[in-house]
Amino acid sequence: MATIKKQKNERIIEKKGRGNRKCRICNNPNALLRRYRLNICRKCFREYAEEIGFKKYN
Numbered sequence: 001m002a003t004i005k006k007q008k009n010e011r012i013i014e015k016k017g018r019g020n021r022k023c024r025i026c027n028n029p030n031a032l033l034r035r036y037r038l039n040i041c042r043k044c045f046r047e048y049a050e051e052i053g054f055k056k057y058n
Helices: 042-052
Strands: 003-007 010-014
Touching: none
Parallel strands: none
Antiparallel strands: 003 010
């Protein structure tokens, strides 16, 4: 359910939920990684993981 926020005597509806979140790089709404507030999809994460600072362990 949307929450209502008052700002300068106006009502602004904030959207929440899965349908509102998407990848910040490619705007894909599926397979989103939200941990550590990354908000990127798994495909973009595989491309940019080393640049962000993640290491791949075998």
